Amino acid sequence: MSGRRDLPALAGVAVIAAAVLVAAFAPALAPADPVRNRLLDRLTPPMWAEGGTARHPLGTDTLGRDVLSRLLYGARVSLVVGLAAVLVAGVVGVAFGLVAGYRGGWPDDLLMRLGDIQLAFPVLLLGVAVTAVLGASLGNMILVLGASGWVTYARIARGETLSLKEREFVAAARALGAPARHVVARHLLPNVLPPLMVVTTFSVARTIIAEASLSFLGLGLPPPTPSWGAMLDEGRNYITTGWWLALFPGLAILVLVLAINLCGDWLRDALDPRIEKGIG
Amino acid sequence: MRAYLLRRLVHALVVVWGVVTFVFFLVRLTGDPAAFLVDPTATQAEIEHTRRLLGLDRSLAVQYADFLAAIARGDFGQSMQTRRPALGLVLEHLWPATAVLAAAALLISTLGAIPLGVLSATHRGGWLDHGSRLASLFLQSMPAFWLGIMLILLFAVELGGLLPAYGSGSLRHLILPAVTLAAAPLAQNVRLVRSGMLEVLGEDYVRTARAKGLAERGVVYRHALRNAALPVLTVTGLSLGFMLSGAIIIETVFSWPGLGRLIVQAVPGRDFPVIQAGVFVFAVIFVALNLVVDLLYTALDPRVRLT
Secondary structure, X not given: OOOHHHHXXXXXXXHHHHHHHHHHOHHHHOOOOOOOOOHHHOOOOOOOOOOOOOOOOOOEOOOOOEHHHHHHHHHHHHHHHHHHHHHHHHHHHHHHHHHHHHHOHHXXXXXXXXXXXXXXXXXXXXXXXXXXXXXXXXXXXXXXXXXXXXHHHHHHHHHHHHHHHOOXXXXXXXXXXXXXXXXXXXXXXXXXXXXXXXXXXXXXXXXXXXXXXXXXXXXXXXXXXXXXXXXXXXXXXXXXXXXXXXXXXXXXXXXXXXXXXHHHHHHHHHHOOOOOOOOO | XXXXXXXXXXXXXXXXXXXXXXXXXXXXXXXXXXXXXXXXXXXXXXXXXXXXXXXXXXXXXXXXXXXXXXXXXXOOOEOOOOOOEHHHHHHHHHHHHHHHHHHHHHHHHHHOHHHHHXXXXXXXXXXXXXXHHHHHHHHHOOOHHHHHHHHHHHHHHHOOXXXXXXXXXXXXXXXXXXXXXXXXXXXXXXXXXXXXXXXXXXXXXXXXXXXXXXXXXXXHHHHHHHHHHHHHHHHHHXXXXXXHHHHHHXXXXXXXXXXXXXXXXXXXXXXXXXXXXXXXXXXXXXXXXXXXXXXXXXXXXXXXXXX
């Protein structure tokens, strides 16, 4: 199973595992308190640059906080928001999709039109609008990102349900008098989930970027909670005096999202034997 | 065809109605829109006054009907910061600033994608092919705003101000934001043109064209590319949407005076009329774009069934 083609995905899994461990054990791993200011140490460059010190391997920010520690803690926000929002989107989307596909008729029309309306709001636009009203918080961010993601799930789950509904094992269950709830939960749901695995992987990747974007715009968690997007927002104002502030959080996002996308690519190819090597 | 057009149009109108309804309920989510629609420093008495003035003490249904009527007239109220009509303000920022930025990015990402995609396909496995695959993978994995910051770091700081970091007014100001916005869609389009071309190049009519002794350039660009254009069209429609929503953040990075930056800046000041008008205009453009892409798609490919 493991060949040259699987290497990128294996590397991806390793990076994701490392990120999860870092997020879980941030307090033990971080060299300093991520929110403690030390103005005397402000804007210390990374240790290999001139003026850097081993006490702050990746330097300090404008308030003298340790950048590496903030990066480690920032992984928590990215992972928690990324996973929770996709979970919300997945649960709501699959439920809507199953109902729409199984019932048909007006519930189908209603839910699908609702999806069209949802898609008229790009995620950042929805984020701006909702945050302006409800304020910035972890819950609201998960809500916004989850709300933006459900339509994809609903459309795929609906499509799968429509074709499964005609299959013999489903017809048999219905003919035997199984209630709709049983048919949906026992026969449809387990068959709808596998095709959604690839979507889920890419959704987590996109959601992490969206979370960083919202935080960058000041619509994420309130300071001083360290999040990669908010760190970039602080860093861009000091781009001439502290290049490291704008560089490292972006690299962290890139590495994590790249790892997830590599796993997604691998999963897509593995689940779809029609994809020829080299095309796509 | 006419029935199809009509159906799609009605469909789009339903979505716009949904957008309007969302905007209506948005400020009512917290229960007291009056508190949002007045100055943050307003006293309780002033809030009461506004509530009566705006008719917020009436039933929700009456308010909703009024709101729909006002929007039909293009009336979103006044911006609280500038005291000017919100819709006018939004449209001023949409045109020309955001429109120019999105158009420039669209131009780069589609026109650039065609030769690069064709070359990646005809030289499959070559350095351009590998390069475009890597670029697409990386660009999809990084936030566009970070790419923007890095480009500023490179072109405006390290290279001693080769290009301006922010502001607007000249073609040079447009380059960095447009390239930032275009980068990810460009890479994606290159891959799409490539896979479209690879599929088409194996078709019988391409073989026939070759067998007739046509020059390879004619075969590739005249026979194959035309048939690989459909997926590019779809993606162009999608990337236009991406560019509009990307504009929200990229305009903020480069201080580009467009609609995206206007909306973001309206948030801390809780300038709700501007946010409502901005969200409405954005969403309507989105719906209109999707409609146009769908219709173009059916017009260009007779195989797409008109159902």
